[in-house]
Amino acid sequence: MALKNAFDLPNLDNLLKHHGIDSEKVVIVSIIGKxxxxxxxxxxxSIGRLFPLNERPNKTCIKGSYDEKHQIVYLHLFSLLDADVLVESMGGFDDDNEVPEDFDFLSMYDxxxxxxxxxxxxxxxxxHIIILSHPGSTFDTSYIQYFKALDLLSKKLFDKIxxxxxSLDKLNSDWVANGRPCTPRMLFYFERSNTKNKNLIKKLEHNMEDKIYHILKKTRIITTTGCSLFAIPLNDEFVYVDESAPKDELTEAVRGLLQDCQPGVSTQVQAPFSTEPSSEKDFVKFLLVHVQQAxxxxxxxxxxSSRHQHAPAHFELPILxxxxxxxxxxxxxxxEEETPITSLHTDTRFSEQRCLKVLPLAVAKYQEGLPPHYAKAEHEARLAVALNLFRTQARGPKYAQYELQLEVECQAHWENGRQQCEAASMTxxxxxxxxxxxxQEHISGIIYKSACDCGRKIGNRDDPYTVMQANYQFYQQMATKECHCSKLERIEFPIFEPSIEEFKAATIQETEEAISVLTDKSAQLSLEVDKGLVRQPSTTEYLPGMLTLNSPPGLLPVFPSWSLTCLGASSIYSHNLGLSDSYHPGFLSSTNYLLPWDVAVGSKSQKAWPAIGKYTNRGRRGRSTSTSLPQTVKVFIGVEYECSSGHRFMLSAPDRMLKAAPGSIVKETGHKIAESDVPLYFLCTCRPGKMAQLMRLHVVTPKASVYCTLNPKVQPGAGAPIFISTSDGPIxxxxxxxxxxxLPFAYVADKEHFKQNLTGKLLQGTFGVVEAE
Structure with a gap:
């Protein structure tokens, strides 16, 4: 047959050029299957040679061929149910190309x-005739699902068809009324059998006919009415089992070469090259019987076959x-209609039904025992529980879709007026x-215990959200309402005092840049003028945050973060008894003592005495040339730590908590505390892992004519700025x-908050003693 009669649907140009297009009546034979x-x-x-293939198809298509001699149009369905077509279609998923993450085989199979x-x-x-081909010798019952789905789809599309x-004026009215020229006859072709015995094959064919008819009848695929999807002949054979199994050409060629090389073996010539007649069993002959009947x-x-006879079904041989x-x-x-056939999506429908059943259970699990509002961490924890429940019970290709829907529903439930503020406090x-x-005001719901400025009263404080609440407002309330330590003698720290109603926070970055561009000429200005400019406080701009060594000159904070209070005369402290619980509550047992610190002062006396180890010109050790002796004074100092539960304690060394035996005098001295860096945070013994913060410095000054000084410098972390109480030097x-x-409860410089850090420290040089002039 010439290639000019081959075509690919829907392109039928080759047939339109045929000279008998308006006169020849044709029989349509379609081949389907796997x-x-x-x-x-x-x-x-035996029929496949009618469909010339330049290359393997890689998608579902219908190729056709017209047999002019017998006036038969052959249609061959290539689909992804054919192994070679499927392999060709999946050629993109080789070793060089990764399978997409969202690839879903079941959805693709649908x-x-x-x-x-x-x-x-x-x-x-x-x-007119449809041949269902199968590579094995058993009926594939999976076609039942297809036939039922097509029966429903056919009824749905019948009116449209x-x-x-x-709209085509050429067609017979009966054809239009039935939607097709006839109810097609179904034939079954099986490519291989387990035996070559002709009698057994014939018996197999008859058994297959009985079984197929019984299955189609029981499933109501075929009926006695003309509205069936297809029909099978009542009195003619409709099952054909091929005697010869399909052979691999390469394997057969190698086997033939091996046989030819064996001595004494002659080459057998087979049909159609031999003169012997071919086998009597031929599918083309089997098919032509049905074609001729058509x-x-x-x-x-x-x-x-019953007594109730129906009118003959419409049958028509159409003109080409x-x-x-x-x-x-x-x-x-x-x-070309792309509406999905849901009745075929068994796995997908099961997955969807299963997911729809589990989804409300998972949502209910998420909402179980929910508070009126909750944090993101609580939302994520509940969502994880809900997803775990969904994951254990949901199945199939719809799982990912409904898992996302579960997340969306839970997220929407949380965001519908149930979100917690979650703004972080200073802690x-x-x-x-x-x-x-x-x-609006924030509340964390956490209550801390803290002592007042002087340390004589402990009160409850809300978790602070601003540096003013942390370092000023709480202590002001305690000083005026609880302890009344506001009436005690104090040293006030300089703060911003505006001269106009409209004032603002200074931009630190711009100020620092302005300072950094000073030239050498500006450095030559009068020292008095420079000092006057530096010390002149701004009355229009205030310092955001707290005072540090890097703060621009002349800028002051709007409130003091430090306080310095005099409790009274030095006699109120007894080194034998320590700090009494009635006046200084909250101290851990045996930690409520100050450390004695002996300091030698007197600059004149020090100059009169030579350095240790030096000798006079006569070779003898130096002797004082002045009648005055160095003055040694005793100062009591202490570094007090306070945890969030109100527990307080002193340190005896930068790495050791003070522990004094009851009724005895503290043996440790304050030299290590005075001459070393002191940690800003130290472990409290009230609970494992509980940190206490350095909150107070205690100084009991002597009666001698000396001045004790305080010059605290706190670095809350490695690389952090150094915070100071005043820029005027030691107090x-x-x-x-x-x-x-x-000391401050929180450390904030230019809106940067330095949180608890174990590297934070109070720098050495905080405590000092100078001789009174």
Whole structure:
């Protein structure tokens, strides 16, 4: 047969050029089914040569060929159910190309079944004979699902099909009314058998016919009415089992060469090259019996054998031109329609039903025992529990879709007025209130215990959210309402005092840049003028945050973060008794003592005495040339730590908590504390891992004519700026007094908050003693 009669649907240009297009009546034979590997998707080898293939198809398509001699149009369905077509289609998923992450085989298989079914339904509407080919010798019952789905789809599209055919004026009215030229006859072709015995094969064919008829009848695929999807002949054979199994050409060639090389073996010549007749069993002959019956009297396979006879079903041999027009019309209606056939999506429908059943359970699990509002961490923890429940019970290709829906629903439930504010406090605790505007007050719900400025009263304090709440407001309330230590003698620290109603925070970066561009000429200005400019405080701009060594000159904070209070005369402290619990509550046992610090002062006396180890010109050790002796004074100092539970204690050394035996005098001295860096945070013994913060410096000054000084410099972390209480240098304390300096609760410089860090420290040089002038 010439290649000019081959075509690919829906392109029928080759047939339109045929000279008998308006006169020849044709029989339409369609081949469907599955094929094994290495067959290029061709089925029924005796007919497959009618479909020339330049290359293997890689998608579902229908190729055709017109047999002019017998006036038969052959249609061959290639689909992804053919092994070679599937391999060709999946050629992109080789070793060089990774499979996409969102690749879902079951969803792709649903698309394959949809496409295959639509092509199948098209063939049922344009064919007289349909051959179902299968590579084995057993009936594939998976086709039952296809047939049932197509039966439903056919009824759904029936009116559209009839209306579309009605628009073609060429067609017979009966054809238009039935939607097709006839109810197609189904034949079954099996490519291989387990035996070559002809009698056994014939018996197998009869048994297969009985079983197929019984299955199709029980599943109501075939009925006695003309509305069945297809029919099978009542009195003719419709099952054909091929005697010769398909052979691998390369294997057979090698086997033949091996046989030819053996001595005494002659080459056998087989048909069609031999003069001997070929086998009597031939599928083409089997097929032509049905084709001839179609040409002579048509099919009436839906006739009932019962007493109730139905009218003969419509059968028509269409003119080639009419069939071409009808085929092109139905192709666009049936195949190009992309509505999914849900009845075929068994796995997908099961997955969807399962997910829909589990989804409400997972959402209910998420909402179980929910508070009115909750934090993101609580949301994520509950979502993880809900997802775990969903994961254990949901299955199939719809899992990812409904898992995302679960996340979206839980997220929406949380965001629907149930979000917690979660703004972090100065200590890192989230706000417990519902989400609100940033300018509204935050509350974490956590209560700390802290002592007042002087340390004589302990009160409850809310978790602070601003540096003013942390370092000023709480202590002001305690000083005025609880302890009344505001009435005690104090040394006030300089703060910003505005001269106008509109004032603002200074921009530190710009100020520092302005300072850094000073030239050498500006350095030559008068020292008095420079000092006057530096010390002149700004009355229009204040320092954001707290005072540090890097703070621009002239800028002051709006409130003091430090306090320095005099508790009274030095006699109120007894070194034998330590700090009494009634006046200084909260101290851990045996830690409420100050450390004695003996300091030698007197600069004149020191100059009169030579350095240790030096000798006079006479070779003798030096002797004082002055009558005055060095003055040694005793100062009591202490570094007090306080944890969030209100527990307080002193250190005896930078790495050791003070522990004094009851009723005895503290043996440790304050030299290590005075001459070393002291940690800003130290472990409290009240609970494992509980940190206490350095909060107070205690100084009991002597009666001697000396001044004790305090010059604290705190570095809250490695690389952090150094915080100071004042830029005026060391603070002189009055003689014979008990002074307590309260340190900041939080350290903030230019809106940067330095959180708890174990590298934080109080730098050495805090305590000092100078001789009174």
């Amino acid at each position: 094929s094994s590997l290495n067959t290029s998707g061709l089925k029924i080898k 698309e394959i079944k949809d496409t295959f079914s639509r092509h199948l339904l098209f063939l049922f509407y344009v064919s 009839c209306n579309s055919l009605k 040409k002579n009297k048509g099919f009436n396979d839906t006739a009932s 031109g009419h069939w071409i027009a009808a085929s092109q019309c139905l192709y666009s209606l049936i195949i 890192g605790n989230p706000c417990k209130l519902p989400k609100h505007a940033p300018d 002189k304390l009055t003689q014979s007094s008990y002074w307590v300096m309260r």
